[in-house]
Amino acid sequence: MTQASSAGSKRQRLPWWRPRRSRWAxxxxxxxxxxxxxxxxxxxxxxxxxxxDYPDRPGVGSAEPIAIEVAKGASFPQVLTQLIEAGVIPEDEGLYFKLFVLHRGAAGKITAGAHTFRADMTPEQVLAELVRAQRTEETRVTIPEGRNILEVADILAVAGYGDASVILAAMRDPALLKELGIEGESVEGYLYPDTYKFPTAATPDQLIRRMVEQHRKVFDNLKRSHRESLEELKKTLGWGDREIVIMASLVEKETAAKHERPLIAGVFLNRLRFSSFQPKRLETDPTIIYGCTAALKKSAACEKFEGRIRRIHLRDPDNPYNTYTHEGLPPGPITNAGKAAFEAVLAPKKSRFLYFVSRNDKTHQFSKTIAEHEAAVEKYMRQGAVGDGSAAGAADPDAE
Incomplete structure (x- = not known):
């Protein structure tokens, strides 16, 4: 053995007190x-x-239907809790279902309303039911032209939308009026007459918003097609949208005869525009009736109103809607006018007429002078003459 190999052998030998390293560990x-x-x-x-496999894996429960009502505005965690508590989703799979729905981006697409599940449904089927578009139950309701808020509230109450007094309170709610941008004490004049299909579960506020929305849609279309008339009304009378709504309500209540509406609108406008006509009182009976029935505050004379206008009502200065004692327009609309009444105001028939009286046949006799008017009053009101239903009373050979 060489000296080198002897030295190497010595280097590999461990001291007696150090344990050999085991490869077992x-x-x-x-x-x-x-x-x-x-x-x-x-x-x-x-x-x-x-x-x-999770989306297509059937549940382990029964095939019995499980009804769950998802509240409007409910968050996904709240809905998931409902599903777990009802046994649709096993509690230990809640996290899986949550991740599955979030992955699909469907957490915000869950529809409120009644849903039906089974415990043996796959997660895919459960999600499909959760986002299913709900069939809205609807009620058909017709609001005729010329109905005021009291009458509209009654119509909606009969249709099943709650107590008329509650509906009427919503029509006068200051917060709702502010939201809708309506002046005055109610939505009078802005509930467009039409046939609607309202959701059966709609609230009074929702019904009101829908009718006001329809009013604005129709009115805006009319304004676009009568720009010159709008400018003329603004220039000569200082009118904006609200004044047009008020005037349309007067025209609506004065006549049901289609051919007379533009002429009656023209008469009212003549009274306000002609400098020779003084004082500028419109003197229309429906305004008195409205002030005594539908207005929020009523005068002492109106408290005695029994359905028929008497002298005390004609002379009543405390009824702000009395156009026999107050000049110009009443403080607000007196009914909810239809499209034809608005068109009459925006496209009135030009004439020199300043007066009209009922011919007792749903038409009127129009006059240019007070003398002609008094003669017509004598004939139709005092003597009880009845017209023939024609447009003869509106004839004006001197029309412009």
């Missing part, structure tokens, strides 16, 4: 790592497969 550690990796891999593989 290393084998055990490697085995543990290998087993952990295998088990982890199997777990990950199974978990991944479970996630992949």
């Amino acid at each position: 290393q084998y055990v550690a490697l085995t543990v790592v290998a087993v952990t990796l295998v088990v982890g891999g199997v777990w990950l593989s199974r978990t991944y497969q479970r996630v992949i």
Whole structure:
């Protein structure tokens, strides 16, 4: 043995007090790592497969229907809680379902209303039911032209939308009026007469918003087609939208005869425009009746109103709607006018007429002078003459 090999042999020999390093511990550690990796891999593989299969995996419950009502505005976590509590989604799968819905981006698409599930449905089927468009139950309601808020409230109450007094309170709600941008003490004049299909579960506020929306839609279309008339009304009378709504309500209540509306609108406008006509009182009976029946505050004379206008009502200065004692327009609309009444105001028939009186046949006799008017009053009101239903009373050979 050489000296070098002897020295190497000495270097490899360990002292007696140091234990020899065993390879057994290393084998055990490697085995543990290998087993952990295998088990982890199997777990990950199974978990991944479970996630992949989850949407189409049937539930383990029964096929009995489970009814759940999703409240309007309910959040997805609230809906998920309902599903778990009802047994549609197993509690231990709540997280899976949550991730599934979030992955689909459907958390904000859940529809409020009644839903029907089964405990054996797949997550895909459960989600499809949650986002299913709800069939809205509707009620057909017709609001005729020329009805005021008291009458509209009654119509809606009969249709099943609650007590008339509650509906009327909503029509006068200051907060709602401010939201809708309506002046005055109520939505009078802005509830467009039409046939509607209202959701059966709609609230009074929702009904009012729908009718006001329709009013604005129709009115805006009319304004676009009568720009020159709008400018003329603004220039000569200083009128804006509200004044037109008020005038349309007067025309609506004065006549049901289609051919007379533009002429009656013209008479009212003549009274306001002609400098020779003084004082500028419109003197129309429906305004008195409105002030005594539908107005929020009523005068002492109106408290005695029994359905028929008497002298005390004609002379009543405390009724702000009394156009026999107050000049110009009343403080607000007196009914909800239809499209024809608005068109009459925006396209009135030009004439020199300043007066009209009923011919007792749903038409009127028009006059240019007070003498002609008094003669017509004598004939039709005092003597009870009846017209023939024609437009003869509106004839004006001197019309412009």
